[in-house]
Structure formats: C-alpha cells, structure tokens
Amino acid sequence: MSLTTVVNSMRSLVRQTGLPRFLGRFRANPFVQWRREYAENRVAHAAISVGPLSCDILTADVDEYCVVKKYRSDERILRFLIERLRPGDDCWDIGASVGVYSVLLGKTVGANGRVLSFEPEPRCFQRLKANAALNNLTNIEAFNLALGSQRISTSLFVTDRAPSGAHSLFSKQRGDLKSGVPVEVYPGDLWRKENGRPAPAALKVDVEGFEEEVLTGLSETLRDERCRTVMCEVHFAILATNGREDTPAKIEKLLQASGFKTSWIDWSHLAGRKA
Numbered sequence: 001m002s003l004t005t006v007v008n009s010m011r012s013l014v015r016q017t018g019l020p021r022f023l024g025r026f027r028a029n030p031f032v033q034w035r036r037e038y039a040e041n042r043v044a045h046a047a048i049s050v051g052p053l054s055c056d057i058l059t060a061d062v063d064e065y066c067v068v069k070k071y072r073s074d075e076r077i078l079r080f081l082i083e084r085l086r087p088g089d090d091c092w093d094i095g096a097s098v099g100v101y102s103v104l105l106g107k108t109v110g111a112n113g114r115v116l117s118f119e120p121e122p123r124c125f126q127r128l129k130a131n132a133a134l135n136n137l138t139n140i141e142a143f144n145l146a147l148g149s150q151r152i153s154t155s156l157f158v159t160d161r162a163p164s165g166a167h168s169l170f171s172k173q174r175g176d177l178k179s180g181v182p183v184e185v186y187p188g189d190l191w192r193k194e195n196g197r198p199a200p201a202a203l204k205v206d207v208e209g210f211e212e213e214v215l216t217g218l219s220e221t222l223r224d225e226r227c228r229t230v231m232c233e234v235h236f237a238i239l240a241t242n243g244r245e246d247t248p249a250k251i252e253k254l255l256q257a258s259g260f261k262t263s264w265i266d267w268s269h270l271a272g273r274k275a
Contacts, residue, residue: 031066038065045134048100050078055103055135058127063161064098071100077231077269078104081202084229084273088112089201094147094188094214095119099128099140101204106137114139116200120146120156120183121167146207148185149216156181168208170242187217199224204231209238212247215254222258230255230272231265 038059045056046068059065078101085091087110093102096117106115117140119125125144132140146156146169158167158181169185192199199221205211211232221227232251239247252262252270260272 030069034066034069035062037069038062048072048104050075050082050104053082053104053107055100055107055131057098057100057103057131058134064127067098068100077265080265080271081105081204081229081231082108085109085113085202090114090116090198091202091204092188092200093117093204095204095206095208096128096142097121097124097206099131099142102128102140102142103131103135103137105202105204106132106140107135109139111139114141116197117142118145118147120144120181121158122181124167145184145186145191146210147188147191147217148210148213149187150185150213151187151190152185154183154185156183168210168238170209170238188214189218189220192221199226201226202229202231203227206233209235209242209244211235212244212251212254215251219254219258222255222260225274228274230260230270232270232272234268234270236268 039062043059043065045058046065047054047056048068048071057064057068059068081091081101082104085105085108089109090113091105091109093105093115096102096119099117102115102117106113109115117128119128119142122144125142129142132142148169154169156167156169167181169183191197203218203221205214207214211234215222215232222230232255234248234251236248239245248270255262255270255272259274261274262270262272265271
C-alpha cells in the first residue's frame with residue numbers, strides 16, 4: 001500500500017469521526033484577527049517574506065489581505081521550491097491565482113530566469129499582472145488559460161471572491177461555485193511545443209482538483225532531464241466529492257514513473273525531486 005493511499009484513508013477516517021469540526025471549536029480562527037487588522041489599518045499592500053526574499057502583494061480589500069496573511073503559512077512549501085531553483089532557471093506557476101508564488105519565484109530566478117504563470121480566472125489574472133508590476137518584475141509572463149490533458153474550450157466554476165483561489169474546473173465542489181467564465185485548456189506539452197518553450201526546472205501546481213489532468217498533459221515535460229522539481233497540491237476533498245479517491249495515488253505513480261522521488265511536505269502537498 002502506497003503512502004498516498006494511507007494518507008487518503010486516514011483523511012477519510014478523520015473526517016468521518018467529525019474530529020476536525022470538534023477541534024475547530026477550540027482553535028482560534030485567524031481570519032477573525034486578520035479581518036480586524038485590515039479594518040484598523042486598511043493597507044494598500046502587505047509584505048510576505050521567505051528567508052532573504054520579500055515581496056509586496058496588493059490588498060485592495062479584506063479578502064486580499066486575508067490571502068496575503070494565509071500565504072505566510074506556506075513558507076515550508078515556498079522554501080522547498082526556492083531552495084531547488086537557481087538564478088537563470090525557468091519555472092512554471094500553474095494555478096497562479098493573484099501571483100504570490102509567481103512574485104517570490106520571480107525574485108528567486110532573477111533577471112535571467114523566467115516564471116511562466118498560468119491563471120484562467122480573469123480577475124485573478126489581472127491581479128497577478130498587477131502584483132508583478134508592483135514588485136518591478138519583468139521576468140514574469142502571465143497567461144490567461146488553464147492547463148490540462150486535452151485541448152478544449154470549457155467553463156470555469158468561480159466564486160464571488162476573486163482572490164480566494166478556489167475557482168475550479170470541477171462543478172462538484174462547494175455550493176458557492178457558479179459557472180460562466182469561458183476558459184481555454186491546453187495540454188502543457190502541446191502549449192510548450194507550439195510556443196517554443198524549454199522544459200522548466202520547476203513546476204508548481206495548484207489547480208483545485210485538476211492536478212492529474214495537468215500532470216498528464218505535461219508527461220513529456222516531466223520526463224525531460226531539465227525538469228527536476230515538482231510541487232503539487234493534492235485536493236483530496238474535491239477529488240473525493242467527484243468520486244476520484246484513487247487520483248492521489250495515480251499522481252504519485254505518474255511522478256515516480258517520470259523519474260521523481262516523491263515525498264509529502266504536509267497533508268496535501270506532494271513534492272517531487274530528481275537527483
């Protein structure tokens with residue numbers, strides 16, 4: 001039995017006990033504090049730091065402020081990516097949202113490197129570009145499209161809160177999702193060939209349950225020796241809701257078959273690295 005299967009089984013068991021809801025009653029809700037902070041300060045942008053790197057992210061409203069504060073809990077994930085990148089590398093940020101990862105990765109690879117950021121939700125896409133400009137980064141290229149396993153035109157299910165990052169190509173997720181945003185979906189390998197792009201040194205994937213499709217569409221890229229790092233958020237709950245409980249194990253096998261040694265950074269982030 002793979003570690004992914006064990007993790008998935010443990011998650012299901014814990015959810016069935018109701019323990020997360022019980023413990024949640026006794027855990028302070030950070031969003032309450034963050035909303036209070038924003039009401040008091042109303043800052044136009046807020047800083048994020050990871051080691052020696054820092055960036056500013058726009059906070060036009062309380063939702064964006066909470067997004068910035070929440071990303072500070074991702075420091076371990078960001079450090080994994082940053083420590084595996086070198087100046088001059090190319091990196092893809094797939095599911096870039098408002099660009100927190102893109103900006104920090106852009107600072108990591110430097111002026112001779114390149115970050116390709118893919119974000120299909122139009123409001124997040126505009127914010128992504130604005131955050132790159134705020135940090136004076138010209139090495140970030142933003143693309144308003146989704147990656148997947150097939151070349152199709154479809155609809156993106158979105159929330160009213162643009163910076164939430166919870167927009168999904170799956171309809172069975174949450175009650176506050178609504179369809180209506182047309183998106184173009186490309187297999188990453190096809191898009192890379194059509195645009196003459198080299199395989200990136202690193203891939204970060206956060207696509208709200210669509211991760212298997214994204215990685216399948218990048219199978220050739222993953223096997224390329226230049227691609228040495230992958231960080232993929234695996235959305236267990238979304239996959240389970242859509243009857244795809246076996247997908248996390250399939251993702252891990254796909255990475256391993258492509259030459260990656262895999263490990264779990266936390267309960268939802270699967271890391272892959274080549275020697």
